[in-house]
Every structure is written in structure tokens, then in C-alpha cells.
Amino acid sequence: MARYRIADTDRLWSALLGAVAVVVIVVGLTSTSSFLTEYNAMLGSTAFGYVALMALPMTCIILVGEIDISVGAVMGISAAVLARTIDAGAPGWVAALAALAVAAACGALNGVLIAFLRVPSIVATIGTLALFSGIQLGLLGSATFVKVPAWIYQIGQGAISSSGIPIVLVILLAAAALLWVILKKLRVGGDIYSIGCNRMAAQVAGIRVRSTVFWLFLASGVVAGIAGLVYVGPIGSINADVGTNVELTVIATVLLGGIDVFGGRGRLDGVIASIIVMGLLTDVMVLNQLTTTVQSLITGALLICGVIFPTYLRRRADRGIKPRAGQPANPGAGQLPEESDGATAARMAQS
Amino acid sequence: MTACLRFLRSNLREAILLAIIIVLTALGAARSGAFLGAGNFRGLGLSAAVIFLIGIGEAGVIATRNIDASIGSMTGLVAYFSTYFLSHHPGIGGAGTIGLALAAGAVLGLVNGLLVARLKLPSILVTLGTLFIYLGLLYMIAGDNEVSTGGLPSSYRSAATGSLAGVPLICWYALILGVAAHLASRYTRSGRVWMAVGSNPAAARVLALRPEKTVIISYVLSGLCCGLAGGLWGSIYPTVDASVGSTVLLQVLAAVLVGGVSIWGGKGSAAGVALGSFLFTLLLSALIVLGVSPFWESAVAGAVIVITVSLNRDAVRALLSPVQGRRS
Numbered sequence: 001m002a003r004y005r006i007a008d009t010d011r012l013w014s015a016l017l018g019a020v021a022v023v024v025i026v027v028g029l030t031s032t033s034s035f036l037t038e039y040n041a042m043l044g045s046t047a048f049g050y051v052a053l054m055a056l057p058m059t060c061i062i063l064v065g066e067i068d069i070s071v072g073a074v075m076g077i078s079a080a081v082l083a084r085t086i087d088a089g090a091p092g093w094v095a096a097l098a099a100l101a102v103a104a105a106c107g108a109l110n111g112v113l114i115a116f117l118r119v120p121s122i123v124a125t126i127g128t129l130a131l132f133s134g135i136q137l138g139l140l141g142s143a144t145f146v147k148v149p150a151w152i153y154q155i156g157q158g159a160i161s162s163s164g165i166p167i168v169l170v171i172l173l174a175a176a177a178l179l180w181v182i183l184k185k186l187r188v189g190g191d192i193y194s195i196g197c198n199r200m201a202a203q204v205a206g207i208r209v210r211s212t213v214f215w216l217f218l219a220s221g222v223v224a225g226i227a228g229l230v231y232v233g234p235i236g237s238i239n240a241d242v243g244t245n246v247e248l249t250v251i252a253t254v255l256l257g258g259i260d261v262f263g264g265r266g267r268l269d270g271v272i273a274s275i276i277v278m279g280l281l282t283d284v285m286v287l288n289q290l291t292t293t294v295q296s297l298i299t300g301a302l303l304i305c306g307v308i309f310p311t312y313l314r315r316r317a318d319r320g321i322k323p324r325a326g327q328p329a330n331p332g333a334g335q336l337p338e339e340s341d342g343a344t345a346a347r348m349a350q351s
Numbered sequence: 352m353t354a355c356l357r358f359l360r361s362n363l364r365e366a367i368l369l370a371i372i373i374v375l376t377a378l379g380a381a382r383s384g385a386f387l388g389a390g391n392f393r394g395l396g397l398s399a400a401v402i403f404l405i406g407i408g409e410a411g412v413i414a415t416r417n418i419d420a421s422i423g424s425m426t427g428l429v430a431y432f433s434t435y436f437l438s439h440h441p442g443i444g445g446a447g448t449i450g451l452a453l454a455a456g457a458v459l460g461l462v463n464g465l466l467v468a469r470l471k472l473p474s475i476l477v478t479l480g481t482l483f484i485y486l487g488l489l490y491m492i493a494g495d496n497e498v499s500t501g502g503l504p505s506s507y508r509s510a511a512t513g514s515l516a517g518v519p520l521i522c523w524y525a526l527i528l529g530v531a532a533h534l535a536s537r538y539t540r541s542g543r544v545w546m547a548v549g550s551n552p553a554a555a556r557v558l559a560l561r562p563e564k565t566v567i568i569s570y571v572l573s574g575l576c577c578g579l580a581g582g583l584w585g586s587i588y589p590t591v592d593a594s595v596g597s598t599v600l601l602q603v604l605a606a607v608l609v610g611g612v613s614i615w616g617g618k619g620s621a622a623g624v625a626l627g628s629f630l631f632t633l634l635l636s637a638l639i640v641l642g643v644s645p646f647w648e649s650a651v652a653g654a655v656i657v658i659t660v661s662l663n664r665d666a667v668r669a670l671l672s673p674v675q676g677r678r679s
Contacts, residue, residue: 127656134650300483
């Protein structure tokens, strides 16, 4: 009985988000006349496409109970490498490969720190955030680079000929489908949920915890690098501000999608719904010409709401399950996710 | 002699930090004669004191196994708010401004503390959220404007930079705060409870030490520290605008982590934070003397954080432990 209740909470949240998506579309349609025209549909997806891309590996990382705060900086460093290599006279594809290689190296550094040196991902990625965005600033200084190859512009801004479907949307759908297969059909998807539920148990059960976590961070780095290229196209210029504060929107999107901050729980369809809501919201905010100030306020508030509401719903659902003897119902004030919490106790009780 | 060695061993990190500071100073002095000058040391002292004031609050939060990512925004918001208020109401004077700044900082810190401890949410996400909310508020108040502090009452302008025995006042504040933190963390019951909460929250709860209370207090104190630093900001620097505090988080984190405050909670010393703050300021200053572009400052802060956290004893032990290594 209890099991259905937990699943229902997660499903309920996804359905709720779907409803919100409808409301946002209605508000957008009524408040601005140009909403959802071809141009804005494209602008909307490109203005948010890079965030949506990074939200997918972030979903896995939060599912295993870690977090990657450095994604925005990796995105920035990849754009910076692209700009500098093109500036040095390299052809576009070499520059793009160099950017992706650096992004992969950044992801690998995160992975080594977190999986093998056991640095908590919060601190490790705050440190690498500073390191990567610092290198980005060091590479670019206060200069702005405007030489971007045409095909990168096409990826970010172009549409598949005549149909009007943005290329970013195609990439995004392919990535989402891939993630769905990974999470639902492949063994590693089950491993990801198991590690997030109970890392010790997963380790004892023979799941390769460390290498899974390492590869997830590496993947996050690579995807952030791709996101950097996607972002750079439509903007057409690269400076030290690329990627600043993007991680916040990415994390807010994932958490709002109902992925449990403590890991091990959450549905991909919730994240997809959340991507749609956040994308449309960004679109509405841009169309209504809200300043970045208000946008940062709203994102900050959404992040906190995205943590509070799903967590609250889950705790309510968990209350139906008796925690194991000796464990209080809701411990975990300000602890790291590794500590036992009500949800973990409940999950262990039901299995 | 043995007592001396024992002291050295129990304060190994502080000793190493001190050695690095001496080496860096010698390198800087060899490069440029002005490095050892009184003017440079006064500047170093001012910057290090600001980092220390914020860092000792952050260290308190990290010692409870949480983190406060909003320190930069809090400092910036308080700095602009207090100098802006003073420029419109010069009557409140220096002490009034600092009082206002402290009150504002305490309120901001309390919001963080209540969200983390009462709603039992992960501290990094809560404080990342409030980081941007506070930053949004700061931009709302400040916009593109700036307050130039030259026209503010002299009672305020000398609050940090006025000298006592040749040393800037803010260094005395830092010293007082540091000694108080050292004594409180080592020799009082609350200090021991604080460290216990950080090193094992579950055990602290079983012992009825009320970890939530400690966590809330740690955030309020962190807010107060940011309030003090923010309030004094305009007394040190010629202008205050919306960009104040944008580099604070990373610099303070680097200083605190270098100073030996463990990210696993329950460990850390005021002396370590002080040495960490000074070392970090010295490092930035030495880079300038060595001709490194200031654009690389943030990368250095990041490298310092990454290297320190990965050289941690726990991490090294984890890497060397054979059983865990074979498993995965």
C-alpha cells in the first residue's frame, strides 16, 4: 500500500507540472501577442535549450545523491576555449573538438575528486566552479570574441530545412530519449536509483558505485561543453559572462521536476515537464522584458520552492509508513544526503 | 623541547600555513622591495581582516556540517543598504550604521537558518537560492547606482580604517572576534556542543543536544559576520555598488578551507581561519607582484579550494584504503 502511495506522490507532481505548463502557455498567449509564433518558438527553445540539455545529466547526478554546481562554468570554459582556438587560427571543427575535450577533462576532474577522492560533491564542484570560471576569465579577460563558425550558429539557431523545427529541439529530444532508455531499460539506470537510495547497500550488492559516479560527472562535463557550443551560436559573441549562474537554473529545473534532493527518487517525465514549464517561463520573462534582476529573484525563489514542495509532499506520503524502531520520523536537519533520512528509512522498510 | 614538538604536532596545519606565509613573503620581498613596506602590509591587513570577519562566520556554519553560499550576497546587500541609508540619514552616525548593518545581517542569516534547520532542507540548495534572492534584492535597491563613501560622516569613515596603535581598527575587530571564537569553541560547553553537532549530527540528536538550534545560531552568526563586514565595507573602499561581494564567496571559502576547517564538519580553529585568510590575501598580492594578470585571481581561488579539499587527510585515506578500492 505504502509503495503505491509514494509512486502516486511522484506521479501527482508530474501531472501538476503538466497543468502548470498549460497555465503558463495561456498566460503567455494572453499577455503578449507574439507568443508562440514561429520566431518565438525558436527563440524560446534556444534561449532555454542549453539549460534543458544540461538538466538531463544533472537529473542522473542528483538521482545518485550528488550535485554538480560547476556546469555553468564548464559551459563557459568550453565557449572560451572555442573562442581562443578560433582566434588562434584553427578551423572551426578543431576548435569545437578542443572545447569538448576541455569540457570532458573538467568533468573528469570533478569525477576524480568526488568518486575517488571522496570530496563531497557540493564542495568539490564549488571549487571547480571557481577554478573553471576563473580559467575562463583568465583566457578571455575583458575581451569579446565574435568569430563563430557558421555551422555552430546553425546548431544553436537554425531549423531543419523548411519544416521550421529548431535543431536544438531535435538534439534535445534525442538526448531525452537516450536518457529514458538509460534510466528505464538499461541496467545502469537501476544502478543509478539504487546508489541514490542507499549507497552502502548498492556497494555491497556489487554495483560499481565509484565508476558510475565518475562517468556521470564526465558525461555532465561533456554535455555542458555541448551546451556551451549551443549557447554560443545564437548569441554570436563569447565573453567571460557566458555560463555565469546557469547552474542555478539547471538545478532548479531538475528539482522542480520532482527529483528528490536526497537522491534515489524522481521521474524523468517530471523533469521533462519542468523543462517545458521553465522554458516557457523564461520565454515569457524575456518577452515581457523583465530585467535579469527579477529573473534571478524568480529563479532563486523557484529553486527554494522546487526543494520545499516535492520534499514536503514526500514527507507527507512517508508519514503513512512507520519508520524503523529507534529512528525518528524526520531526522536530517541540515545534514548531508548520506545521513539517514525519513525517506531512506521508509524505502528500506518497504523492501 | 618535547613539549615544543608536541605543540607543533598538534598544530601542524597552522605551522605549515605559517611556513608558507613566510616563504611567500620572502619571495615577494625578493621580487619587489615595496612588498615589505608598511603601506602594503596595511592593505593586506585590511583585506585579510574582511575575509576573516566573514570567514569566521562561514567556518561556524561549515563546522556544523552545513554550508552558507549566500555570504557574498549578504555582504553586498548589507554594504549597499547601510551606506545608502547613511547617505540619506547622516544623523545616525557610524555606530548607528554598523548597528543597522548587524541587524540586517542577522535577519538575512536567520532566514537561511530557519529554512535549513526547520524545514530540514539541504543547506547548499537553500543558500544558493537565497544567494540569488538577496542578489536580486541588491540589484533592485542599487540598480546601476553607486554610493561614493567620501561624503559620508567621518565617524563612519574611520570605523574600519581609523588606527589604534598603528593598526587599522578592523584588524582589532577581527582579533577580538577571533579570540572570542577561539575561546568559545575550545573552552565553553556551547562550543563543544557545536563541534559535536558537526562531527556526528545523529549522535548529537540522540544526546539531546538539539542540533537544529545550533544550526540556526550558526547561520545567524554567519549573517551577523557578513553584516559587520558589509557595514564596514564602505569605510574601507571609496565606492559601494551592486558588485560588492561578488568575489567574497570563493575567496572566503578558499581561506576557510585552507585554514583547516573540515568540510566533514566538527573540525576547525579560529587561528587556522586567521592564517588561511592572511595566506590567501598574501597569495593574491604576491601574484600581482609576480606580474600575473588580475583576471587569473578567481582561477587561483578555485585552484586553492580544489587542491585543499583533495589533499584532505580523509580523502587521502579513502584513496589508500584497499578494501573500498577493490569494490568499485
